[in-house]
Structure formats: C-alpha cells, structure tokens
Amino acid sequence: MSMLIFEQSQQDRCAAAQQPRDVNVTLDIPAHLLRDDQPFLPQVSELQAVRHYTRLSRRNFSIDTQFYPLGSCTMKYNPRGVHRLAFLDGFLQHHPLSLDVHSQGFMSCAYELQEILKTVTGMKGVSLTPMAGAQGEFAGVAMIRAYHQARGDVARTEILVPDAAHGTNPASAVQCGYKVREIPTDADGNVDIDALRAALGPQTAGIMLTNPSTLGVFEEKIQDIAKMVHQAGGLLYYDGANLNAILGKVRPGDMGFDVMHINLHKTFATPHGGGGPGGGPVAVSERLVPFLPTPMVAKVGDAYRWLTEKDCPQTIGRLSTFMGNAGIVLRAYMYARLLGKDGMHRVAEFATLNANYLLARLKAAGFTPAYPKRRASHEFIITLKQEAKELHISALDVAKRLLDYDFHAPTMYFPLLVPECLLIEPTETESKEAVDAFADALIQVLQEAKTDPAILKNAPHNLPVRRLDEVKAARELDLVYKPVVE
Amino acid sequence: MSMLIFEQSQQDRCAAAQQPRDVNVTLDIPAHLLRDDQPFLPQVSELQAVRHYTRLSRRNFSIDTQFYPLGSCTMKYNPRGVHRLAFLDGFLQHHPLSLDVHSQGFMSCAYELQEILKTVTGMKGVSLTPMAGAQGEFAGVAMIRAYHQARGDVARTEILVPDAAHGTNPASAVQCGYKVREIPTDADGNVDIDALRAALGPQTAGIMLTNPSTLGVFEEKIQDIAKMVHQAGGLLYYDGANLNAILGKVRPGDMGFDVMHINLHKTFATPHGGGGPGGGPVAVSERLVPFLPTPMVAKVGDAYRWLTEKDCPQTIGRLSTFMGNAGIVLRAYMYARLLGKDGMHRVAEFATLNANYLLARLKAAGFTPAYPKRRASHEFIITLKQEAKELHISALDVAKRLLDYDFHAPTMYFPLLVPECLLIEPTETESKEAVDAFADALIQVLQEAKTDPAILKNAPHNLPVRRLDEVKAARELDLVYKPVVE
Amino acid sequence: MPFIPHTKHDVQTMLATIGVDKIDDLFDEIPASLRGASLASIPDGLTEMELTRLMRERAKQDSDLLCFIGAGAYEHHIPAAVWDVTSRGEYLTAYTPYQAEASQGTLQLLYEYQTMMSSLMALDVSNASLYDGASALAEAVLMAARSNKNSKNYRILMPRTVHPHYRDVVRAIVGQQGIEIIEVPFDPRTGTTAVASLQKYANDITALVIPQPNFFGVIEDVDALTNWAHEQKAIAIAVVNPMAMALLKAPGQWGKNGADIACGEGQPLGVPLASGGPYYGFLCCKKEFVRQLPGRIVGRTVDADGKQGFVLTLQAREQHIRRAKATSNICTNQGLLVTASTIYMSLMGPQGLRRTALACYQNAHALRDVLTAIPGVEVVFASPMLHEIVLRLPQSVDTVLSELAKFNIQGGYALNHVYPELGNCVLVCATETKTSADFAKYAEKLQQVLSKSKGVHAAFEKKTLVDCEKGV
Amino acid sequence: MPFIPHTKHDVQTMLATIGVDKIDDLFDEIPASLRGASLASIPDGLTEMELTRLMRERAKQDSDLLCFIGAGAYEHHIPAAVWDVTSRGEYLTAYTPYQAEASQGTLQLLYEYQTMMSSLMALDVSNASLYDGASALAEAVLMAARSNKNSKNYRILMPRTVHPHYRDVVRAIVGQQGIEIIEVPFDPRTGTTAVASLQKYANDITALVIPQPNFFGVIEDVDALTNWAHEQKAIAIAVVNPMAMALLKAPGQWGKNGADIACGEGQPLGVPLASGGPYYGFLCCKKEFVRQLPGRIVGRTVDADGKQGFVLTLQAREQHIRRAKATSNICTNQGLLVTASTIYMSLMGPQGLRRTALACYQNAHALRDVLTAIPGVEVVFASPMLHEIVLRLPQSVDTVLSELAKFNIQGGYALNHVYPELGNCVLVCATETKTSADFAKYAEKLQQVLSKSKGVHAAFEKKTLVDCEKGV
C-alpha cells in the first residue's frame, strides 16, 4: 500500500490536538489581500499521518538498515547520540539572531569546530557557513576570484577541472562567472600533466581537484601540480568530498591547496537525511583568509562573538540567511569530539583498509578494477565494460540486482570517463563481515549474469516496486497530485 | 535476514563510544566473590546494534503501522506528544526517592490524575501504583479481603467470576488466597442471574465483572446483580479493561461497583510496548478507601506529599518498589488533559460507533455475531462455528490469513465459551476508511475460505515467516541461544 | 475531536448503515438511570501545544538536581541509540506478541534478552520480564514455595539487608497466601547477613533470599549463604543488581551448586530513573524450575518451511490458558523496558558492563573519601562495597538532606525511617555518571550545611550502634 | 576505536588478503613528505557519556529564553510526531534517492511535499528544496535572469522591505554573474513598497522581488506590485512566509496573472529555530518555467508491472548530468527538513495552518497593545501586519535589548544596524506559542528597563523619520 496522503484525506477531518484554537478576530487586512480558497493540504487524523509516514519510511534503504557502498558519498554510521544531543532545548529553541550573550553555548562549539577543521586540513582560516559541498565550492571559487580581483589580476577567466571531477565542480565555477576547461586523466588515473601544462596560462584562475580523486586513487604528483598551477598564477581548490580517505593522515594544506570545502555529511558523519541537509565549511590558506564568507565566530578572552561584514571588509559576503546549517555544524563538532585526535586518523586508515580488502576480494573473483596497478584509497572503481560486451548486462542491471540482495548499489556511471563503472566505498564503520557479505553478493550477481542475465535485466524483484520508468516520468511530467474529481 | 545479534558478535569488538574508560583500580572485594568468566553478551559495534534492532523492529506489526482490531486490548493511537513529553529531563532524571520538595512537578500530575480517575469512575479513592490490570485486580481483591477481615467477617472464601472473564480475574483471586467459582452466561451474553443467585452465600467475598463484558455486550441487569451481591455481603469488582466502552458515559461507581482497576494502556492510550508496560490504578468506593495500596499523593495547601503506610495504617501495603509505573501514570495524565471533559465521552461514543458499524457491515456480509440480538459495545464477537464445520477452517486460519492482508488479527478463542470466536474492537481512533478496509478484507477471506481454503490453512504467506510450529517450541525447549562451538 | 477521525459525513453514513439515528441510540441497552456521568470537575481539553507548555513547567520544577541517591534506582549513562531505537513505533505501539508471525521483531529480541540475562545470572533460563524488582522477588518467593517439596510450612528467610521496599512488597503479595516471611537481622559491624545468625531459624526453611550487593551497598558472602540454604534443603533466591554481575560472581556461580533462582531490578540496564518506573523485574532460574517460572517465555522454533522463528511458549503456565491454576496472574508485563535493556546490553557488551561496574566502584570510593574527610562523617560498615555506602552524619540526616536540597543536591537516602537503629545514617551512591567536580561540590556544600547548624545539633548522640544491636 | 568494528584478528586477515603487512602500507603511494599530519591541538576523544555532559552544559548556557525575535526565523509549535517520525533511521540516514526502487519512501514523500507546497503557493510546480530562504531567492533571481528573454540587462528590482540578509545573500551569489540588483526604498509611513516609487526604474527590468509579509511584518499590496511587474514584462518573484499563505492571498493568486515564481524560507513549517539551520528554501513556479527550476524534482511514473512509483526527474537540469551547463550547482539539498515539513503540513492541514496564522495575528496585536501602552513606545508603520511589528523605543534599542536579556527576555531584533534610518526601532514578533502572561512579563520588564535608564537617555531625539525620508 502506497496510497498518497491526499487519498486518505477527507474534508473537515483534522489532527485536532494540533490545531490552535479557533480565534474570533476581525482582521484589519484588506479583503483583496486575503486568501479565499483552501490550500490543498491533507485533512487527516494524527494516527493517519503517523501511520502513513511511518509506513512510507519503510520503503527506503538507509544506513540504519542496509550497507551502502556508495562511492564518493561516504555513507557511514551517524551516531545517534550526536543527533539526540543536537535536540537539546538550548540548541533547538535558540534563535539565530539572539544576542551574543545568549549564544555562547552554540558559539563555543562552532568556534572549536573551526579550530579542529584548521588542524585537520592544515589551513589557516575556516568559515562554517556553506550549507553543502556545492556551496562550499561556490564560496571557494568566489574567494579565488576575489583574491585575483583584489590584486587587480582581472584577466583570469578560467577554472580547470579534471574530467573525473564531480558535476558540482564545473557547475560551481560557472556560477562564479568562470569558464571551465576540462583536463584529461592518464591511464593510471592521474591528471594528465602535459595536458595540464598546456592548459595553464595567464587566463587560469585556478584548478579544482580532489585527492584522492573520484577515481579512488591518490594523485601522486600533487606537489608538482601545485607548483605548476601556482607558477601560472592560479590557485588550487580541494574538493573535500574525499577527505575521509586522508583524515588525520595527510592535509590538503600540506599538499599545496589554497582553499577547500569539507562535506560534514560525509567525513564528519552527519546523517544524509535522504538528500540533505549537509554542511560544506571552507578552509583557506593565509592569503585567502580575508575573503572568507561571513559570519564566523571569534573568541575574545573567554567570550565568543560573531564576525560579520563589518569585521571582514573583503569577505565574499553572506551565503545564508543566518549562519548556514548550524545544527549540522553542531553535529560535526560532536562527532569530532567523540573521535578526538586518535580517532581522526583511524577514520582514513580503516576506510582504506576496508576498500583495499574489498578490492582484493573482488579482483580475486574476476572483477576488473579501473586502475589495476593502483592502491585503492577509501574507494575504488570496478568497470563492467567487458561483462557488458559479453553478457549484455550493464552496470545499472548489476546495481538493481544488488538491491534484491538487500545491499544499496554502489555509485554507477560516475566518474563519467570510466565505462560501465561502479564506484565502491565501504567506509570504516562497516565490519569485515558486512564487507564480505557484500562481496559475496556481488560475486553471486556476476554468476547470475552468466547463467541467467534476465534476472538482472528485470531486477529488482524484491522491492516495493519493480524497475521504474524514468523516461515516462520525464516525458509525461506528473509533479503534483491532482485529485480525481468525481 | 534475522541473524541473531550473537551471530554478529566477535570477541573484543565493542561500541567504543559507549564504554566507560578503563579504570585502574585495586578492588578490596574478596577474590572468591568476583566473577572470573565473561558473561555471554554480544560484542558488536554501535552500527551493528542499531542496524540489527532497527531491522528487527520492522518484523513487527504495530499501531503505528497497522490496524489492530484486537478485542479486549483497546489498541488505539498512542499520541507521540505524550511519549515525548514524558522524556523531558525533569521527569526522566527524577529519582523516585527524591524529597517531596524535588518532586512537586511529578506529584502534581499524579495527584490530578487521581482526581480525574475518581470523576470518570464515580469512585471515592484512587491509588495509581498497580503496574498493570492484573496487579490492579490483585490489589482490588486484596482490598475486598482486607475489608471483610477488618469487619471480622472471616468466613468469606470465594470469589465469583463469570465464565466469560479474562484469565487474570480467576488468577488474581487465587493469588489473594480465594477460591474461584465460575458463573455461567445466558443466551444473550448476560450473567445467568439464577446461577448467580444460587452461588451467592455467606462464603461469598465478592464478584469480578466487567461491563460491558468481554462478550462485547452491556450487562443489562447490573443494578440487580449489585443489589444481590451486596445483600449477600459480597463486594463487586469492576475489571476496567473495557472502560473504553463507557468512558464519560456511564460510571462503574454508579452501577454499584465497590472497586475497580483502570488499564491505562487501554483506555488512556499509553503504548502497549510489545507487551507492556501498562498501568492498573485502582479506584474504590468510600468503604474501601482505607485499604488502598500505598504510596498515593495528597495535596496539602499548594504542596503535594506522599501518603505511605504511616498515613494509611489499614493499607494492603506496597505493590512496587517505588510507586508503580510512574512514567505511564504521567502519560495517562497527559492523555486525559488532551481529551479534557469533552473528549472523554467521545471516546466511548466513537468506539461504540465504529464497533456497531463494523458489526453491521459484517452481518450484512453473512458473518454470524455471537449475540445477534444485542448492540455491540466498543467490541463484539463473531463466531465461525458454522464456517468451521462447513469449510473446515478455523478462527486461527482466518486470523493468520488476515495478517497477509496487512491487518492484525482480532483476538481469537477468547472468551472461551464462544466457539471459534473472533473478538473485534476497532477503537475510536480508526477512520471509517480503515474500518471499511478491514471489513473488506475479512469478507474477502471468507470468500477465499469457500473457494480456496488451503490459502487460509497455510497462511500467512506474506510475512517474514510462515506459520510457526508452537508444538515443537514447547516440546523441544530452546529458550536461550547457545553458540555452535567450532 | 482529538484523535477521532470521523467527519460529520462519516458519522451519518455509519449510523445509516447501523440503522439508528444518533450515536446515543447505540447506548440504549444501558439503563437510562445510569447514563450521563458528570465530568464537570475535569478540565477542558488542551492542545498539544498547551500541554507542552504545562508539562515543561512541571518538569522544570523537578529539574537540574545533582543526584547521589541510589537505594534501588541508579542513574547510569544510557546510550542515545537505546531509546531512539526502542521508541520506534514498531516496538512502542505493538501488542504482546501473541500473533507470532506478525511479531518476530519483538519475539527474537526477547529470545536474545533471555540469552543475555541468563548468562549474566549464570543460570539456565530467563522469563521475558515481570513488573519490577520488588514484585519479581515476590514471584520468586511464590515460585520457591510451589517448587520446594521438602518444606511444608512456607517459611521464607528474608535478611533485613534486602531493600526494605522489596520486603514490604513481598509481604503484601505473598502474605495473602499464608507464606511466612521471617526477617533476619544484620551484623551491625559489617552490614551483612552472617551465616551464624541464620542457624536459629534452621528448621523447615522453604527459601533463603540473598541480596548482592545488599541494600547498604555491601557485598555479602553469597557462597556461604547459598551453601547454607542448600544444606537446609531450602531454595536459594538471589536478588541482585544486574549491572554488578559483570564484576561480581553471578548467582548461578554461588557456593557449591549455585543459587536456584535469581531476580532483581532491570532498571540499571538502560532504563532511566523516571520517578521510579516503568522499570522491569527479571527472573532467571535453573532449568528444573522452568515450569514454575511465571511470566512470558519465548522459544525458538521453525515455520512451515523449516525456517527459524520465535513464539511465546509454555503458555500453559499462564493465566490466559490456566486461569485459576496459573503460575501467576501477570499478563501485561514490561516488554518495552526489556527492549531497551537488550539494546543497552548489546551496546555495552561484557566489557562495557564490567567497566561501568568498575567506574561505579571507583567513584563510590572517591566520594566516600572526600565525604569522610569532613569531621564527623563516618563510614558505618567495615565491608567491601560496590557503588553505595552508608555514612553516619554528625547531625540529623533529615535536616542535612533538606539543607542540601536547597543547593539542588540530592544527598542520599535517609535510613532512619526504615532502620531506626541507623539513626543519623544516609545511604549515598555514586555511579559512573559522576565526576570529581561533583564530589567536591557535594563535600563543599555538606561541610557548609554541617558547620552552619553545628550549634543546633550538638545535643544529638551517636546511639546508632546501640539501637542496631538491639535489632530494632 | 569509536565506530570502527575491526578486531585485531579482522585486521590481520584483511591485510593478509590484500597482501600487505600493515595498514600504513596502504598509503604508500602518498609521498612520504606529505604523510603524518599533526593533530596535537585536537582534544582527546570523548565517550558519549562525557560528550553528553559537555553538550548539556553548552546547551544550558543558551537556554530558557522568552523569545520575541522573528526576523526570518519563527518559533512555532511543532507536533512531536513530526520529528519523531522524521528521525526514523530510514529517513534520517538514507542517501539522496537516486536508486529510486530503494527510495520510494522519500520519493513519495517529496511528491506529496511538491503537491502541498505548490498548492500553498497556488503555483503549478515545486522543487524538492534548496538550502534556505535567502539562497532560494538568489536561485529565483538566477532563474528569472535565465528565463526572461525580454530583458537584456539582468536588472533586478529589490525592495528594501526584503529581509536584509536575503539581500546580502542575493548580492553575494548572483553578483558573480553580472546581475545588477537595484534596491528600492520603502514608504516611511507605511513601511511598504509603493508602486509609484518603482516607476523611476521602469526600464528593462528583469524581475521584481515582492515580499509578503515584508521584513517589517507589514503586508504589501502584492496585487499592484505584481501587475506593475508584468506590465514591465518583468518576472514577478514572490518571497513569502509559507505559514502566512494559509491566510493571505498566495503568489499564484496575485494581481491579474499571479506571480511567476515563489520562494522563501520553509522553516515556519515544522522546523525548529536551532540557531538558524538547517532550514530549507522552497521554490515554486508556473509550469512554463519548470525546466529552469534548479534543484531536485520528483515525478510520478510506473514500474515494470505498471504499478505507481516515483523517481527523480528532469535530471538533465542538474549538475551531475549537465555539469557546467546545469541550472544550479546544488547537489545535497535539505531533504530531511522537507520530510519534517511534509509531516507538519499533514498534521496541521489547511485549517491548522490558517488557525496558526490567525493566532499569530492575534498575539502580535495583543503584544503591540500591551507594549505601546508604555509611554514612549510607538508603532512605526501605519499598516496592516501579520505577526511582526516595528516599534520605536524612547531609548537606545541596543541598550534596552541588553537590559531585557538579563531577564532572559529576547526583546526583538534591533533595526538600527541595517536600517540606520530606523534608529531606535525594534522588530518584535509574537507567534501562536506566546501567551498573555508572556506579553505581560515583557511589558513589565520593558517598563522597568525604560524607567531605570530614563535619565541617561533623555538626550536621544526622535530623528528616525527624518533619516528615513532621506532614504539612508
């Protein structure tokens, strides 16, 4: 049963305990500004609403119920304690425009997170306000732009982006008014250094990279790249989506990056929430500090205060109504405190251990790694190019069939340059048994592909719905429910 | 997957954030009193535990996910707000032995609930401590005994119980040292008055009744019965399990009852929790007030204080370590406040409306009510005696098949006197649509019984397990997991 | 209409189907004279928003206390995951798992619980919960009385070191069935039950109750007591703090043959203080007693396809089948608390539970040290203890506790009311949740309270020991 | 090792399978000079118990405040069921629903959300969320710039009655793409944007932003503004409080043809204040703009058996497909908040939402009455309002708010910093959560504060109106 909530609605029904009392008031608002129809919201009882949304939830996969080897997404355990503590009254009922004197509790957490992020990134300044990775990218590139402009260096119109980059990178660069130039990848998954050299020039504002890259391998020549880009007058942006691979082991600041974001919902384990909210704090080297987005938290003596546009005249400005996803900042802070200094580097170590172990098992079973000579970072790529050719199955089919085995599918078809790819990231919080069970399932699916490919083609079979028609969805747009008039 | 938690356990694994720090302490406890083996508890990560118990939960039916027409159990909506508010720090972290000055918040709620229960029952005194209906029955019968003893009336050794009574009634009477004598039911579901008259005598301590009875009909001669029992020197106990049928409409005190319990987890909508906790406050008429179990809450001026054995020298004593299921008392109080005076009688009205409507629909579809001449109260009985004979299916088969339709089964085989019975109670919180859908399903199952009885016999088909072997469970007792030694 | 979904139109349709005009007609079998209860004194209904405001005020009245009371209910760290998962609708709003196929979640969990609890007690089997610790002890006593065919007279030896409320409850419950409870005094120096002191009752004893740690926080010589009981052909009933059993020898390991029955309060395992409940009672026993065990029991079995599954079993012991002949009248139990405890034990594991007990031990000793550094504050019993200790104060314990209350410190449980012989004594507890800052705060305020009222209370004598030896 | 389940034995087996000796070998492709980040300044890890203690202290510092601040974030009653259900692991810990078959819960919910939000705005379609209200307005502006083929110069008219932070954010975001934001002053008597005042900008306007209610809590004449925009062939962008749309005319109903795009802050619909986030931005539009709509969109379709199901659709607008040519760079959005809002709207229904708006109206007026009864406290704008109002104080607003803070009263938002022309003015809010007792308390303390410091502040003049007319 997946009846829509509207189909359970009846005129004049309501969740009565939730309705404010009827007030008898004469409005001094002109009648023509008042609404005279009733918005089409459900009219259901409290039990109906609770039951409907409880039941709907059970039609989802989630970390709390399934293994989620989703490359680039770092789907790891989201500590329940952290979620609960963020619901403490003092945090939850705290108005964002409270005076500083009424905000010291929250500000102390934000301030300390700023400091922790500086340490783990090797950077000099941090602003927590960006509300997701993509907004962090926007902020970062905007700072690159502000930096060049502040120096009168106005001819830099291009941002370089490897072809393996996540879609947000070019999109963010464009949103900052830049042109995007793609740099190819070499056979071992590294940036093609010659192509990079050729692309660099006085028009280069900077380059956006993640390291390890979205190909699951560490960019070995990163220091050379940094030197080349800097010599050309450009700056280096680090896409922090893969920070989990190196947390506490290697620091982007030490690699030569000037600016980066951190996906709190990945490395710092704040829950993904079915697509958000996340957090995308930015960290910068010395020279970009003046441009950080506001507000930030400063500590003066024992007290904390907000830094605003007034304190930071060169800031790229404000990116959110208040200070970004404050509750996510709080959760990331708590997670950092739970890990502590020892816990940080274990994240990268065990994420890498799990990935390399899973890779070893899959290799042994006959799967083809995209970069067979390379170590896996915290993730790695399997290409099903050959299986696709021989067995006429696709990465999509394998992914859908995995769902039947009660495993979330890996990331498919990203990065775009690897054909029929699965990007697999087990994360450090999954046990060896879980990783083994996933490997067994994938091996089993490969076996099925050989003996009974139809079972893949028609997968999933065990889920609330069979394979969905996305083409129909896009062609015959049905984006809002319209009641059938009787 | 329903792997046991122990099967996911590994020596030396743990949920590290939950472990207290290792303390280095020399114990001055004699070595022979220390444990030298490790208890067999799971050794799992936090994610493993959360995932395991989250997944397990999904193998349950519940009010939040299904309609539950479970007669005698009053499975209605348990307001989420009430549950959440009971988790406020001031309630949750409050020690039961706190001084009165630190307990005024809780005590004010308990006191007001006592008053509300007096009003809705028409009784003179209330004690909240019994922890479920059965303990309330125990307390009630113990008070009857104490009453007779206090009057030197020591020859009363028998408690009368109708044959339709719930099993707790005779069991509680026995636990109070009484002999139980059963009274038969007449053809219309009433107590057989002649049999009752014959059974009454100087040995009669009292009678336990519920009204409406567990047969789903109102005992029409209740006033006569009260008079007869009282004349014989006995007292009347009201089993409050069916209070939902008359809440705010009729009061047990007015019917002539001397003592009763109230199942807070039924009428007052505290969640059943997969089998508890509940609450079974007792309410009594004037003459039993001195015997109420302690502690109770008294109000002195603006302050609240505990009444203990010292204040109540004739009390039957203490039934729980502290004051019973305090958190359930709190929830029931909140529910009562949400309903308020207007909400109370609507409970009975709409519970009765739903039951009679469902009965009407089922009658029209050819089902046989156990008492066709009677109105349903908040519940009613269907007997499948005829279907059993003709189609060779049982009430059990119908119940199991209903599970396939995503409805919890009604209560089966209770009361014992009606063959192949289903005791059906929709409650007031279910919508007409839900009641209709259930009726449709039951009608459909009856149809299946005619066309394809095997589908019933082998039901359920759509649940995590097929029909379970209870005989094997009782014969080859497997009550604790023993690891397979490799 | 809170929680009632019926629209006017629904009501009309439904009444028409039934064939009556109005809802009140459905009550027409009820004598008119009985109808129309007056609810005038009940307040008007509140919205959830209004209720929230009210309850926040109420809760606040009892908030922000620094608690050193134990005495049967203990403040422990509870991982957030415990109640987050326990509060899922599927656990919270499910009924008793009579329909096994639709209740595999709860049933498997209970089977896991039984396994954990049996192992913690080192006994063969466990039931799926009773109401609370005190009523579990009452049930254990009844169980012993039913089981012990050697004893004719239903005589139960009950040390005074057992929680006084437990003793009250046992009296209230088993007293109705002609069982005699004989209270055994404690050794005033050690605060324990000496085997020697039992000897005079050594005649037709049905059962001996053995607490560990006992109400005073003191560790009893459970081996000797268990052996003594068995020598008398009495049943040995352990009543223990389950948390402590990760560190102390468990009932099944006591003496030569182990205690026969173990029971107690499950609250320390993941259940919040919550004004005293809901908690749950646990009850374990050797397998030969299983058919006398009251309460629900889950067994593992198979389904029609041979797949593993779980059901309630041995139901023939229970009231809904056996009625007047049932082992107990219990029906609704404390399932949800067991759910929480099972998740709690899974998160703590054997190491976490043991470390918790050790942290309690360490903190209780640290608290003892800082409090007894105050002149006039003394340790009463010279015995090993776990997380609670009896201290004698130089002034009226009730007054001191009231004064401490003004600083929002809950200084402990005054013993004078139930143990008159322990006049100025207080039972003080420190669990793993407390810090040295907390101890310092307590000590500071206690010192302040004591010095303030020194003059007033100089008249008080230390007559405790004398009373105690009289065995009041 | 918090959250890492590996036993020593696991690690050994895994390393052996990989064929290396130790974990560090797995990092051997990383230049040695880069390895070994110093984490010395990060504190040691905490257990959850220790963290709980710490965070309770922190939270307490910001607790127990009586809040009359609105200014873009509103304290409303949120039914407990909203976050109880939203916090279920299946919503909380799910990823973006790219694998549609494994995400039908979230997808159906989003489809329901789109339906509710479109209807609340009286527009055809809604996306599935943006970051927050301010960034949603920035996206709306970008959308208008992409869509309006009549306008060449990307000129956006932005009334100063729009939330100042929204204006800052729009500048920071769209400023990078050469879009000009022209700020329009407000009428100092009414606090609204007069159509007449727009006329001077009437040349190649891309879009006009129309707030309702505006930042001052005042109700704008949205019909006139919308019609004016359409006369200029400009796109009308509504930025509204969604709660208010249950009472006030909705964007799609404004003027002759309705606003084209509506956006705003979703927080009032079931999202707690929480220091400013996470909230979510909503964005709705007429259907002709749907391919310019940024963010995720869910569509209804069928599965291989023809059964109804839901998928993300029109993904070709998004960065993961269209990359540099995407409608926006947004990827992770604010899904969980939409989950909460959808449940909230289901529980409130049209009546609950409308009554909430009415209760706000009533309370704000009651607060106005009690505060303006204090000598020197005056209403600034003579206009209808909803739940917020600008009041002029007889003394320095910063000082007064600081003094009120000492009584744990949050008296409102000081306007002098962003509107220097509104010198001593404060923006005060009262939602349905406040009671007359709250208003009385505020009034009492305000009176007390004002009379205490009267002497000191006598020198202040009322120069507000003058400044304001200068249009600072």
Ligand SMILES: Cc1ncc(COP(=O)(O)O)c(C=O)c1O
């Ligand atoms: C490599 C990479 N970069 C950037 C992003 C964008 O981050 P967000 O979704 O938080 O905006 C992602 C998110 O999946 C990513 O995987």
Ligand SMILES: Cc1ncc(COP(=O)(O)O)c(C=O)c1O
């Ligand atoms: C009629 C009746 N009486 C008594 C009881 C016992 O109540 P409890 O389960 O709360 O002990 C029940 C419970 O189902 C019942 O239905």
